Amino acid sequence: MLKRELIDTARIPDGEELVLYSHGRDFMIVLGYNELMSTRMRFSEEQLAELTFDRLPNNTPRILIGGYGMGFTLRAALARMSEGGEAVVAEISDKIIEWARGPMAELTGDCLEDSRLDLKICDVAALIDDANDGTCAKFDAILLDVDNGPDGLVRDANNRIYSRTGLAKARDALNSGGILAIWSAAPDHAFRKRLKDVRFDVEELSVRSRPGNKGAHHTIWFARKD
Numbered sequence: 001m002l003k004r005e006l007i008d009t010a011r012i013p014d015g016e017e018l019v020l021y022s023h024g025r026d027f028m029i030v031l032g033y034n035e036l037m038s039t040r041m042r043f044s045e046e047q048l049a050e051l052t053f054d055r056l057p058n059n060t061p062r063i064l065i066g067g068y069g070m071g072f073t074l075r076a077a078l079a080r081m082s083e084g085g086e087a088v089v090a091e092i093s094d095k096i097i098e099w100a101r102g103p104m105a106e107l108t109g110d111c112l113e114d115s116r117l118d119l120k121i122c123d124v125a126a127l128i129d130d131a132n133d134g135t136c137a138k139f140d141a142i143l144l145d146v147d148n149g150p151d152g153l154v155r156d157a158n159n160r161i162y163s164r165t166g167l168a169k170a171r172d173a174l175n176s177g178g179i180l181a182i183w184s185a186a187p188d189h190a191f192r193k194r195l196k197d198v199r200f201d202v203e204e205l206s207v208r209s210r211p212g213n214k215g216a217h218h219t220i221w222f223a224r225k226d
Contacts, residue, residue: 004028007103010095020099027070027104039107041209042072044218045145045183049076051205052141052181055222060084061140064131064173066124066161068096070104073143073183075111087117088139090124092146097121125161131173141179142170149184149219150191162191168198171225180223187219195223 004021011017019030028038037045053059059082065073068091077087091097097119100108112119120127124146130136150162160166162182170180180200184191187204195202200223209215 008095008099010093010099012093015092018093018096020103022103027107029070037069037072039070041215042070043211043215044207044209044220045069045072046076047207048143048145048181048183048220049073049080051207051220052143052179052222053077053080055179055224056140057177058082062086062137063088063141063143064124064127064139065089066142066144067091067146068100068119069145071100071108071111073145074117075109077143078111078114078116081116083116085116087114088127089117089119090122090127091119092121092123094121125166125169128161128166128169128173132169138173138175139178140175141181142174143181143183144170145183149186150182150188162194164194164198167194167200167223171198171200171223174225176225178225180221180225182221182223184219184221185216192221195221199226200224201226 002024004023007020007022009017009019016031021028021030026039029036059080065087068089074087074089131138147158192202192204203222205220206217207220209218
C-alpha cells in the first residue's frame with residue numbers, strides 16, 4: 001500500500017501551516033486534518049472557471065482568481081480564454097508557486113508562463129481594493145477559492161473577504177454584469193443571504209469533486225452584479 005510522503009511545508013502569512021504530500025503520482029495540500037486540495041479531486045475547482053465562463057458574454061474577459069492552489073481553476077480559465085483576455089491571479093504564498101514550479105511542475109505545465117497571466121504574490125483583497133480606487137481596471141469576474149469556504153480556515157484575514165463589507169467591495173470591483181464566483185466545500189445559507197444583502201443576484205450550484213457525478217458535493221455561488 002502506498003503511503004503519503006511529506007514533501008514540504010509552507011507557513012501562510014498571518015495564517016496556518018500547509019503541508020504538501022505526494023501519494024504515488026498524486027499530490028495533496030493539507031491543513032491539520034483537512035485535505036484542502038488534491039490532484040485526485042479537481043473537478044469542482046475546474047468547474048469554478050468553466051461555469052463562470054458559461055455565464056460571461058464573451059471569452060475575452062478580465063478576471064481575478066483568488067488563490068492559485070494547484071492551478072486547476074487557472075488552467076481551466078486559460079483553456080476557455082481567447083487572446084485579448086487577462087487572468088490576474090493573487091496567491092498569498094510564494095511557496096505555493098515554488099511547489100507549482102518544482103515538485104508539481106508536470107501538473108503545472110506552462111500555465112505560469114502564459115502571456116495572458118498576471119501573477120501577483122499578494123492578498124486578493126488588496127487587488128479588489130486596487131480596482132475600487134482606480135489603481136487597476138475593474139474585473140468581469142472574480143473567482144475566489146482562497147479557503148475551504150466562506151470563512152477564514154487557512155487565514156483569519158480571509159474572513160473580511162466574506163463579510164458584507166468585503167462582498168460589497170468585490171461587487172464594486174466588478175464591471176456591470178460581472179460575476180463573483182465562490183467555491184466552498186459545503187453550503188452556507190447565511191453566506192448566501194449576505195451575498196443577497198449586498199445586492200447580488202445569486203445562483204447556487206452543487207458540483208461533484210470528480211467527473212462523472214462522483215465524489216463529494218461542493219458548492220459554488222455565482223453572484224451577478226446587475
